[in-house]
Amino acid sequence: MLEGLLVKINSDTFTVKVDNKYYDCKSRGKLRTKLRPLVGDHVLVNLSDLVIEDIKERKNALDRPQVANIDIALVVTSLKRPDLNLTLLDKLLSIITINKIEPVIILTKLDLTPKEELKELTKIFKYYESIGIKVFKNDEVNKIKKYLKGHIVTVCGQTGAGKSSLINKMDNTLNLKTDEISLSLNRGKHTTRIVELFSLDTFYIVDTPGFSQIDLDKYSKEDIKNSFKEFKNTDCYFNDCTHLNNTEGCKVIPKVCDGTILKSRYENYEVFMEETKK
Ligand SMILES: Nc1nc2c(ncn2[C@@H]2O[C@H](COP(=O)(O)OP(=O)(O)O)[C@@H](O)[C@H]2O)c(=O)[nH]1
Ligand SMILES: [Mg+2]
Ligand SMILES: [Zn+2]
Incomplete structure (x- = not known):
């Protein structure tokens, strides 16, 4: 078996690049139900019958x-x-x-x-x-x-x-x-x-067709908080501080007021925290 990069999926045809050559493969039924191969996956292929046998661990x-x-x-x-x-x-x-x-x-x-x-x-x-x-x-x-x-x-x-x-x-x-x-x-x-x-x-x-609506409900409030990297540089001492609603002692809110943190960023943060799962 050889390792390749899955570069294209068209219905149930999976194109895998191995050593600069392209092979149109199928995916093992058994494997497909467990985890569907995605473009970008590093896969193990059997080139004799053109079948994807396994998917290597994903980074994301x-x-x-x-x-x-x-x-x-x-x-x-x-x-x-x-x-x-x-x-x-x-x-x-x-x-x-x-x-x-x-x-x-x-x-x-x-x-x-x-x-x-x-x-x-x-x-x-x-x-x-x-x-x-x-x-x-x-x-x-x-x-x-x-x-x-x-x-x-x-x-x-x-x-x-x-x-x-x-x-x-x-x-x-x-x-x-x-x-x-x-x-x-x-x-x-x-x-x-x-x-x-x-x-x-x-x-x-x-390339992707693009979109204008995306849900945040599969992410946690903690995820959202951590994704605003600029909040981490403010040494807000309270680890469980949400930086919302004028939390006393919060070090983020004053930086929004003095313009160090972009106001629209903070306002969007408030919106996203509402949109996440409870
Ligand atoms: N004036 C101008 N038009 C652009 C620019 N970039 C893309 N377009 C045009 O915007 C339209 C949409 O572009 P497209 O690449 O299809 O957008 P996509 O939906 O994000 O893939 C096309 O008519 C492009 O020619 C730009 O920098 N300036
Ligand atoms: Mg496009
Ligand atoms: Zn805070």
Whole structure:
């Protein structure tokens, strides 16, 4: 048996890359009921009968898109059409962080944004950089590619944000469809979902149709709290402090008041804590 990387799933055909060759395989029925192989999985394949025999332990697994072992998630963030949505951005950053994936913000549609507005937005994104999140503009293709070297990457963000366009810019031989009809319009229709990791020169990337609604109810309040990394630097001494409702002695709330912590981040935190499971 050989180890390979599962790079594509089309219904029940699993394409596995072994030593730079691609094999279309089936998955063992027994294994499939236990754990369905995901794109990004390191699998053991039997090349004589083209069957996936086993899945190696995963570092992480996401629902949307259905992928495993992702190192970096590019949060493709449109400033206009669709307009910047800081709540969605913060929610994606939290979910990605909870899943032990590094989030990277990619800004799009700067060309559609008036100059004065861009100035204000620049301040906001400086804040994200200050809390340790990389921020690129979508025209910084070479810088982005350099940063992704050696990693398995996914994109996420709203439909129409410019995810497929970005991947096309990174490899113009891919020709991914852009401007696809919003997924919600297709609801009800049965469409085959293909998930594929594209192999670029030095990294792998998966495209997704995007989404605008995500639930936090499978995450705990503790998960959400820990995903706001900037709260950890405030030495709020109370380990069980929720940083909510003017908790006495809280070291986070004063930093929101004095502007050290971005107000919209804190407001989103309050919303997310309400949305998590009880
Ligand atoms: N003006 C402008 N249009 C963009 C930019 N990025 C993407 N688009 C356009 O936005 C639309 C949606 O892009 P697409 O890549 O399909 O978005 P996706 O749904 O996130 O994959 C397409 O018409 C793109 O040409 C950008 O930076 N500026
Ligand atoms: Mg797309
Ligand atoms: Zn606190």
